[in-house]
Amino acid sequence: MIAHKYMKHESVTAPERRFMFVQMFDVVKIIFIGVPFAVVPGASIILPVLIKASSKVGINLLPSSFATHEKSLPLQQNNIKSV
Helix, strand or coil: CHHHHHHCCCCCCHHHHHHHHHHHHHHHHHHHHHHHHHHCCCHHHHHHHHHHHHHHHCCCCCCHHHCCCHHHCHHHHHCCCCC
16 A cells, blocks of 8 residues: 555555555565576476575575565664564
């Protein structure tokens, strides 16, 4: 519902805006990770290796709901309740 408020040019607080952008970025991550499953044969075997290798380089391919760091959890820091 935050996106709905944002699109109507209504007032959105900074924590709500941050939460919305984190969620949108997670959707984009899921789309780009999920596409190889439909297109590339054997992607289910390659994907775990790709996720592990990217985390060693400092790139997080998993959505924020899988994060274990306090900095990566915007819901707990900003006290925003999910719908």
